[in-house]
Amino acid sequence: MSGKKERFGSRTAVIMAMAGSAIGLGNIWRFPYMVGEHGGAAFIVMYLLATLLLSLPVFITEVTIGRRSRKGAFSAMSELHPGHRIWEFVGLLAVIVSLLINSYYCVIGGWSLDFLLRSCAASFVRMSPSEVTSVFSQMSSSRWEPVVMHLSFMGISTFIVAHGVKAGIEKFSKISIPALFFLIIVMIFYSVTLPGASEGLKYLVKPDFSQVNGETMAYALGQSFYSLSLGMGAIITYGSYVHKEEDIVVSGAGTAVFDLTFAILAGFAIMPAVFAAGIEPGAGPGLIFQSVPYIFSSMGEEVPVISAAVSFIFFLAIVVAAMTSCISLIEVGVTFLGEKFNLSRKKSCCLLFVLCGGLGIVCSLQPSVFDSLDWFCSNVMLLVLAFCFVVFAGFVMKKEDVREEITNAGAKPLNVRLFNVIYFQIKWIAPIAIAVILVTNFIL
Numbered sequence: 001m002s003g004k005k006e007r008f009g010s011r012t013a014v015i016m017a018m019a020g021s022a023i024g025l026g027n028i029w030r031f032p033y034m035v036g037e038h039g040g041a042a043f044i045v046m047y048l049l050a051t052l053l054l055s056l057p058v059f060i061t062e063v064t065i066g067r068r069s070r071k072g073a074f075s076a077m078s079e080l081h082p083g084h085r086i087w088e089f090v091g092l093l094a095v096i097v098s099l100l101i102n103s104y105y106c107v108i109g110g111w112s113l114d115f116l117l118r119s120c121a122a123s124f125v126r127m128s129p130s131e132v133t134s135v136f137s138q139m140s141s142s143r144w145e146p147v148v149m150h151l152s153f154m155g156i157s158t159f160i161v162a163h164g165v166k167a168g169i170e171k172f173s174k175i176s177i178p179a180l181f182f183l184i185i186v187m188i189f190y191s192v193t194l195p196g197a198s199e200g201l202k203y204l205v206k207p208d209f210s211q212v213n214g215e216t217m218a219y220a221l222g223q224s225f226y227s228l229s230l231g232m233g234a235i236i237t238y239g240s241y242v243h244k245e246e247d248i249v250v251s252g253a254g255t256a257v258f259d260l261t262f263a264i265l266a267g268f269a270i271m272p273a274v275f276a277a278g279i280e281p282g283a284g285p286g287l288i289f290q291s292v293p294y295i296f297s298s299m300g301e302e303v304p305v306i307s308a309a310v311s312f313i314f315f316l317a318i319v320v321a322a323m324t325s326c327i328s329l330i331e332v333g334v335t336f337l338g339e340k341f342n343l344s345r346k347k348s349c350c351l352l353f354v355l356c357g358g359l360g361i362v363c364s365l366q367p368s369v370f371d372s373l374d375w376f377c378s379n380v381m382l383l384v385l386a387f388c389f390v391v392f393a394g395f396v397m398k399k400e401d402v403r404e405e406i407t408n409a410g411a412k413p414l415n416v417r418l419f420n421v422i423y424f425q426i427k428w429i430a431p432i433a434i435a436v437i438l439v440t441n442f443i444l
């Protein structure tokens with residue numbers, strides 16, 4: 001072993017680190033509103049299929065590329081296949097997409113921070129549903145509030161990266177993510193007992209496939225990639241830290257199951273409350289901020305202090321989960337600027353803060369820019385890049401090299417038996433399915 005590069009210590013450490021990157025606003029904020037905008041249960045079915053059939057092979061591919069090259073997103077592929085500028089370009093594109101995502105991710109991080117501060121003031125206790133929804137619309141349409149919150153959120157995250165004090169927040173996330181998990185389960189119980197909640201449950205479990213078209217499939221696949229941090233080379237970078245003895249298939253499946261469960265639970269906590277509060281499920285990015293406080297306000301009817309405490313812990317956990325994801329997105333840019341232009345960590349952070357912060361301000365003030373950027377990144381670029389990664393593993397890398405990584409040179413008997421199936425998925429099913437979904441997205 002080179003000794004210089006850090007490695008994850010154990011299997012649980014790998015799954016925890018990858019799940020930490022995966023679990024974030026994508027599960028709690030984005031998944032429920034995607035479900036609401038794209039047809040409820042039918043979307044969930046598409047999302048499950050996308051995760052098992054496509055995201056899993058893409059995940060395995062990214063770890064394989066990362067572990068084989070021991071390099072980050074930008075240079076991994078050109079390291080394995082030197083002399084071909086195209087793969088450097090793909091790496092560059094991955095870095096750019098992660099920074100674009102970071103710009104609007106921090107806007108939502110800012111909203112969460114705003115709601116965290118409101119929870120400190122116990123401001124959701126005993127509010128009516130219409131009061132709750134107006135809190136969000138007032139906040140998001142005000143000129144300065146979302147911008148200040150967005151820049152504060154991004155400022156704190158960038159500061160953490162600049163000073164290399166990530167370990168602190170990551171340690172904290174080891175407590176806050178399980179806490180969030182537990183709270184979401186408590187919230188499900190509350191949410192389903194609200195008057196009118198059963199409509200929301202029906203919406204989540206009774207699929208109406210007449211709603212599914214090419215666009216829905218692209219949204220479901222985009223959501224699955226987004227949620228697992230795929231398609232922007234983040235998992236390639238993580239893969240470069242994965243130990244030679246580690247089982248890539250088990251780590252991938254473990255992370256996917258973890259992430260999936262989190263998203264589905266969030267859906268079950270939020271959707272019944274959406275229906276109970278009479279909010280339109282397709283209300284868009286503000287969905288959780290309009291519905292979740294309603295759960296807290298009804299919790300507070302008997303004991304207000306419990307409601308205030310639960311909403312405080314809930315938003316705190318969301319802010320921390322969002323911050324750990326945001327930190328790793330910034331880290332992609334910092335690594336790239338350091339490797340390519342020799343910029344120091346602090347200078348890179350300043351530059352990224354100005355670039356992503358500026359773009360984020362535009363997103364924050366212009367919902368149409370926000371929507372277009374999210375659509376372009378998640379439904380187009382993540383798919384395009386994931387396509388490039390599987391094509392790289394299937395057609396550019398030698399089959400024997402891929403086999404060596406996936407089976408740990410024959411040391412994992414189950415993976416040896418599964419290898420042909422996995423390889424077929426990587427080489428044929430994933431690229432073809434992703435290309436078809438990408439194309440039909442524009443046609444249907």
Ligand code: TRP
Nearest residue numbers: 022024025026227229234325328
């Ligand atoms: N998966 C994260 C979430 O669900 C967001 C995310 C996307 C991410 N790409 C990433 C996080 C890359 C870290 C690194 O919120």
